[in-house]
Amino acid sequence: MGLIQRAVEATGIATISITFSKEITRKVKPPRAVFTNLPLGHPLGYPGQRFRQIQVLRLLLKYLKDIQIPGTIIDLDLTESDDPVTGCSLCGV
């Protein structure tokens, strides 16, 4: 993900990504990334969570504007609010 992001940013397009691993992102150094603490396979939340998916996109657009230091990783925990377990196939694993 970060490698693709680097290539796109290098052409003059502003980019921001979601990351599942701060460790990997610190190595690859994309220009802007947001860690949400949501699990793999769920960068924007769970199925049917339309509002949350939109809010995550809004967060990305906000940080795209806010981040001024190249390589910044915004560290969030979006799992603190209650996830509706009914929308979560992982809960049965």
Place this chain on the structure above:
Amino acid sequence: MKQLKDKLLARLFTRYPSMLRRWAQKARIAGYSEPHWTSFTGDPAKSRLALITTGGFHLKSQPPFDMKDRHGDPSFREIPADAKPVGLSITHNYYDNRDAVRDINTVFPLERVRLLEQFGEIGKVNHRHFSFMGHISNRHLDTLINETAPDVAEKLKDDGVDIALLTPA
């Protein structure tokens, strides 16, 4: 057998994020000293936006990604912005994609960026997005870094895209 193992590992990594952290600490990953940087001083409401995902999405009419090569598949698929979720498939067993199958927007927010465009929060959604498969290693990394990722970057540049949002899987 490989498919079963991949799916099991994907579920474990999803269920136990500490496994991913331990793997990431030990993994040999292409490291860089400096990021590239394009400052953004514009307004998303006046910008053209495209999505890039590594969730392994492709149109059902497009060839699937190669799951047989253990080093992954560095190619990409162009996804029209007006594609319907029902017209898309996922070929990528290295993450638990059951929820992405149920709602594509959990990984590839194709429908949600259209809503933000309707709300006036995004100026224009580009007419195409791009999809890769993650989990690329060894010689395929060179292809990704030197060929396919720059190719997508040039296509987005040609489209006049101002913002690219990247979502992993």
